[in-house]
Structure formats: structure tokens, C-alpha cells
Amino acid sequence: MSLNPSQLKHVAHLSRIALEESKIPALVQDLNAILAFAEQLKDGRLDDLAPMAHPLDQQQPLRADVVSETNQRDILLKGAPATEQGLFLVPKVIE
Amino acid sequence: MSSMNGWEVVIGLEIHAQLATKSKIFSGASTAFGAEPNVQACAVDLGLPGVLPVLNAEAVHMAALFGLAISAHVAPVSTFDRKNYFYPDLPKGYQISQLAQPIVSGGSVTITTGEGEKAVNKTINLTRAHLEEDAGKSLHEDFAGMTGIDLNRAGTPLIEIVSEPEMRSAAEAVAYARKVHAIVQYLGICDGNMQEGSFRVDANVSVRPKGETKLGTRTEIKNVNSFRFLERAIDYEITRQIELIEDGGTVQQQTRLYDPDKDETRMMRTKEAADDYRYFPDPDLLPVVIDQALLAEWKASLPELPDAKAARYQSEYGLSPYDAGVLTSARAIATYFEQTLNAMGSAADAKLCANWVTGALAAQLNKANLGIEQSPVTSDALAGLLLRVADNTLSNKLAKEVFDAMWAGEGDADSIIDTRGLKQITDSSAIEAMVDGILAANPDKVAEYRSGKDKLFGFFVGQVMKAAQGKANPQQLNEVLKARLGPSEGSS
Numbered sequence: 001m002s003l004n005p006s007q008l009k010h011v012a013h014l015s016r017i018a019l020e021e022s023k024i025p026a027l028v029q030d031l032n033a034i035l036a037f038a039e040q041l042k043d044g045r046l047d048d049l050a051p052m053a054h055p056l057d058q059q060q061p062l063r064a065d066v067v068s069e070t071n072q073r074d075i076l077l078k079g080a081p082a083t084e085q086g087l088f089l090v091p092k093v094i095e
Numbered sequence: 096m097s098s099m100n101g102w103e104v105v106i107g108l109e110i111h112a113q114l115a116t117k118s119k120i121f122s123g124a125s126t127a128f129g130a131e132p133n134v135q136a137c138a139v140d141l142g143l144p145g146v147l148p149v150l151n152a153e154a155v156h157m158a159a160l161f162g163l164a165i166s167a168h169v170a171p172v173s174t175f176d177r178k179n180y181f182y183p184d185l186p187k188g189y190q191i192s193q194l195a196q197p198i199v200s201g202g203s204v205t206i207t208t209g210e211g212e213k214a215v216n217k218t219i220n221l222t223r224a225h226l227e228e229d230a231g232k233s234l235h236e237d238f239a240g241m242t243g244i245d246l247n248r249a250g251t252p253l254i255e256i257v258s259e260p261e262m263r264s265a266a267e268a269v270a271y272a273r274k275v276h277a278i279v280q281y282l283g284i285c286d287g288n289m290q291e292g293s294f295r296v297d298a299n300v301s302v303r304p305k306g307e308t309k310l311g312t313r314t315e316i317k318n319v320n321s322f323r324f325l326e327r328a329i330d331y332e333i334t335r336q337i338e339l340i341e342d343g344g345t346v347q348q349q350t351r352l353y354d355p356d357k358d359e360t361r362m363m364r365t366k367e368a369a370d371d372y373r374y375f376p377d378p379d380l381l382p383v384v385i386d387q388a389l390l391a392e393w394k395a396s397l398p399e400l401p402d403a404k405a406a407r408y409q410s411e412y413g414l415s416p417y418d419a420g421v422l423t424s425a426r427a428i429a430t431y432f433e434q435t436l437n438a439m440g441s442a443a444d445a446k447l448c449a450n451w452v453t454g455a456l457a458a459q460l461n462k463a464n465l466g467i468e469q470s471p472v473t474s475d476a477l478a479g480l481l482l483r484v485a486d487n488t489l490s491n492k493l494a495k496e497v498f499d500a501m502w503a504g505e506g507d508a509d510s511i512i513d514t515r516g517l518k519q520i521t522d523s524s525a526i527e528a529m530v531d532g533i534l535a536a537n538p539d540k541v542a543e544y545r546s547g548k549d550k551l552f553g554f555f556v557g558q559v560m561k562a563a564q565g566k567a568n569p570q571q572l573n574e575v576l577k578a579r580l581g582p583s584e585g586s587s
Contacts (some may be wrong), residue, residue: 011373014179015179016181051195053174053195053196053382054174054376054378054380054381054382056381058381059382059383059384060150060382060384061149061150061381062150062151062152062155062383063123063149063151064152064153065116065117065118065151065152065153065154066117066123067117067118067123067124067125068118068123069122069123069124069125069135069137071134071135072137072138073131073133073134073136076133076137076138076141077133082241084238085132085243086131086132086133086134086245087132087133087234087243087244087245088133088183088246089238089241089242089243089244090183090241090242090244092235092240093182093233093242
């Protein structure tokens with residue numbers, strides 16, 4: 001598997017990462033080297049192994065359904081650049 | 096209006112049901128509806144750095160109950176994935192969902208469309224039901240050109256219930272959505288409130304020429320908050336797609352919003368391809384393992400579900416399939432019906448009770464836009480009224496008058512009957528006296544009747560009822576009148 005420059009731009013856009021046009025060739029090269037390294041996994045014999053969802057051989061601990069958090073709005077809103085009436089304000093996003 | 100002739104409609108539904116847990120799926124914040132903005136959003140819900148999700152056991156339990164209720168496979172091991180996209184009401188930049196190994200796969204529900212002899216049953220298969228977290232809410236008005244974000248809903252547990260594209264009309268889609276709605280409420284895993292967004296239905300709709308096996312391009316309808324709107328939105332969309340294709344156009348894959356004021360759907364956005372979400376296993380969450388012994392316990396704990404209850408109402412109470420279907424369509428209606436029957440004790444009459452619950456009571460609730468659990472006439476109060484119908488104290492007509500008075504808050508049935516003097520006259524000598532009085536006052540009509548004008552029978556009934564102020568027992572009145580008048584010669 002390898003990426004071409006337009007695929008790289010697409011993935012960068014989905015991740016909302018701004019790329020300088022001049023750096024794209026070098027990034028494509030680096031990323032493709034990483035992908036090639038990962039390609040080695042294909043050489044392993046995996047046929048009789050189930051896909052692994054997590055490297056730890058453990059199961060998810062569960063918590064009881066209890067409300068343990070109290071209202072922390074004032075503290076949490078402090079970090080926001082703009083707020084009003086208890087809401088976080090962001091640039092208009094309606095399409 | 097385009098003709099449906101020659102076209103087949105294909106509909107699949109995605110239903111998001113909010114699970115009725117007290118706390119969120121990955122945090123200890125409350126899920127209660129209607130709080131001030133952001134007072135129920137904690138650091139985990141906000142996706143602040145350094146926090147970790149911890150899964151709510153009750154969300155797993157509820158999702159598994161749904162799977163058991165529809166005879167689906169409940170996975171012994173399921174996993175969580177990240178669905179990546181950017182939107183301000185999703186603070187982490189990804190939604191925790193399940194893609195590769197959902198907790199529930201397969202299963203089916205049976206739907207009924209049409210009534211009486213035209214009723215048709217159909218099995219709709221489900222693809223899957225998976226656990227995921229809800230997003231927050233964006234408020235687009237009144238903030239000086241900015242959007243307000245309320246994250247109280249962020250992290251509320253959902254099951255997304257995905258059907259196979261097996262529905263062939265809006266009516267089937269609504270019947271399926273109603274059945275799923277009934278099941279989640281019977282299980283007590285979702286409050287089913289569509290106005291508050293606890294139960295949200297998205298419809299994937301496409302059309303294809305009859306006989307074609309390949310699916311047509313589909314559109315997804317969102318923003319439907321009632322079953323009535325669901326049916327209208329799908330019907331609108333079917334017509335739109337057929338007309339578009341017949342006029343030489345092609346359907347674009349896109350998301351459309353239903354606007355109930357204009358009764359139309361309109362484009363919201365062209366759909367991103369699925370791989371744009373770049374799903375991958377969430378490294379913060381380990382595989383969820385459900386112990387098989389526990390699963391067996393949960394299965395044994397399932398309540399009687401709508402189909403089983405409807406079957407029992409028919410076999411045990413002799414109700415019609417239609418009445419049984421209406422009474423079991425929501426858990427609250429079935430509960431009310433059963434409580435009314437219980438409160439009637441040994442005089443319980445299921446058919447009478449069914450008639451009142453699906454008739455007068457349903458009509459009043461509908462008019463007042465109330466759910467049955469908010470009925471001003473409680474099941475005990477209705478039972479009190481029906482006892483007086485069963486023992487012939489009240490005719491049906493008088494019972495309706497008493498019911499209306501009960502609805503208006505004038506007290507229980509017995510006290511209303513007392514105050515208004517509504518007791519039905521069942522004393523046969525009193526009825527005979529009234530009949531005799533009317534016959535004596537109308538000798539010419541009696542003669543006409545006896546010489547063959549048998550239609551006058553109704554006149555006599557009316558006159559006696561008038562004299563009795565509507566309170567004479569109708570069967571007794573008829574019998575006495577027939578006996579006193581003798582045969583009408585012209586009658587055959």
C-alpha cells in the first residue's frame with residue numbers, strides 16, 4: 001500500500017491538518033516508508049489467528065450506573081474562548 | 096403525482112434509541128433531560144486531555160436485553176471503534192461506536208399492516224444493533240452569528256438499531272418503527288419520547304424498476320420526530336425519486352431533512368463516503384465480555400413482549416387481533432388495560448374493558464393530546480364505571496355521560512350516578528307502568544301498529560325512553576313493549 005499526493009491531501013483534510021504544498025513530496029515519501037515498514041505484517045502467518053482489537057489480553061472493566069459527577073460548568077467554561085448563557089460559542093457551523 | 100406502477104420501493108431504517116440509564120455511557124454525568132446547558136457535561140464528555148472512558152454496565156445490559164428480545168445473536172465479545180469526524184458538538188473529534196464487532200447482530204421483528212381481513216404479517220430482519228455515544232446539541236440561533244454548543248447530551252448511551260432494507264412501503268416502515276418502539280419501552284430500556292429525541296428514526300429510501308435486483312441510489316431522511324411525519328416524509332421522498340427518474344434525472348446519494356410545515360424533504364448535505372470516517376479500534380477501551388451465565392439470567396428476566404401479550408389477549412380474553420394489537424402497541428396501554436381488568440375483580444369483562452380503553456378513553460386522550468399514563472380517569476376509576484355497566488346500572492349511553500363527567504373531574508362513577516340520578520331503571524314493574532302510560536296516551540298509534548304499521552315500534556321506544564329520561568334498560572323496555580303491543584299484522 002502507498003499514498004499518492006492527492007490521497008495525502010484528502011487524509012490531511014479529513015484530519016483538518018493544514019499542509020504546505022512544498023512539504024508534500026517529502027511527507028509522501030516518509031509516510032510511504034512507514035506504510036512499507038507496516039507491510040511486513042503481511043508476511044506473518046495470521047490465518048489461524050482472530051483479529052486483535054486490543055494488545056492487552058484483558059476485558060473491559062464496567063462501572064455501576066451511578067451519577068458521580070456534579071455540575072462543573074463554571075470551571076469547564078473558563079477554558080473556552082467564547083461563552084453565553086452557559087453555552088460554548090463556536091463559529092457558525094450551519095450548512 | 097407520479098404513478099407507483101412499475102416501481103418497487105426499498106426502505107431500511109436506522110433507529111437511535113437513547114438507553115434509559117441514569118449516567119452516561121462512559122462517564123458518571125447525569126443523562127436527565129431538560130437541564131440547564133452544560134451542567135451535565137463533565138471532563139470525559141468534553142474530551143479533555145488525560146481522561147479515559149469507563150463503560151457503564153447498565154448500557155451493556157440494556158443493549159443485550161434488546162438483542163435477546165428480538166432473538167438476535169448477543170456477542171460474547173464486542174469491541175468499540177472510533178468514528179472520526181469534525182463537528183463542534185462532538186468534542187473529541189470522534190464518536191465511540193461499534194463497527195467490526197457489534198454487541199447485537201441479526202434478529203427480527205414481526206410487523207402487521209392493514210386491519211381486519213386485510214391484515215398482513217411480515218418479518219423484518221435486523222442487521223445489527225450497536226452501542227455508541229450520543230453527540231451534544233448545536234443551537235444556531237441568537238448568538239450574534241455564532242453557534243451555541245450544549246454538551247449535556249454528549250455521551251448519552253444509544254443503541255443504533257439497523258434494519259435490513261426489507262420494507263416496501265411507508266406503511267411497513269412505520270409499522271416496523273412502532274414495533275421497535277414498543278419493544279424498547281416494554282423492556283424499559285428507552286423512554287421512547289420522540290419529541291425529546293430519545294427515539295430517532297432515519298430512513299434510507301430508494302426506488303428501482305420492478306424486477307430489478309440491484310438497489311437504486313438511496314437518500315437518507317433525518318429529523319423525523321413522529322410516526323406520522325415518518326410516513327409522510329417517506330411518501331414524499333418516494334414520489335420525488337420516481338418523478339425525478341421518470342423525467343430523465345438521477346437520484347443523488349444525500350442526506351435530506353423533513354420539514355413538517357411544508358411537508359417535504361430537502362437536501363441537507365451530500366453524504367460522505369463511509370470510509371471517510373476512518374474507523375479504527377478505540378485503544379482506550381478493552382473488549383467487552385458478556386458472561387454466558389449472566390446472559391442466560393437476563394434472558395430469563397425478559398418481560399412479556401408485545402407479540403406474546405397480543406396472542407395471550409386473543410386466546411385468554413377472546414379479543415380480536417386488532418383490539419389485541421392496539422392494546423399491546425405500547426406498554427403503558429397494556430398496563431392500564433390489565434390494571435382496569437384487575438380492579439374489576441370477579442366482574443371483569445375483557446371485551447367491555449377493551450372497548451372502553453380503545454374507544455371512549457382513547458378518543459378523549461387523543462383529543463387532549465395526552466398519553467394514557469396521564470389520563471385524568473385512572474384505571475381504578477374506569478373499573479368503577481365499567482362495574483356499573485356490567486351490572487346494568489348504566490346503559491352504554493349513560494355510561495358515556497358518566498365517563499365525560501369523570502374526565503371533567505366530577506368524582507368517581509358511583510357518586511356521579513348518585514348526584515345526577517342516572518341509575519338505569521331495571522325494575523320491571525316501573526318499566527311496565529311507563530309502557531302502559533304511553534300506550535294509553537296514544538290509542539290511535541297503537542291501532543295503526545296493530546293493523547300492520549310495524550315501524551311505529553321505534554316511536555313507542557322513543558316515547559317511553561323520553562318518559563324515563565333515557566334511563567330505562569333498553570332490553571327490558573323492548574321486551575315489555577313487544578309483549579304489550581302484541582303482533583303487528585303487517586309484519587313478516
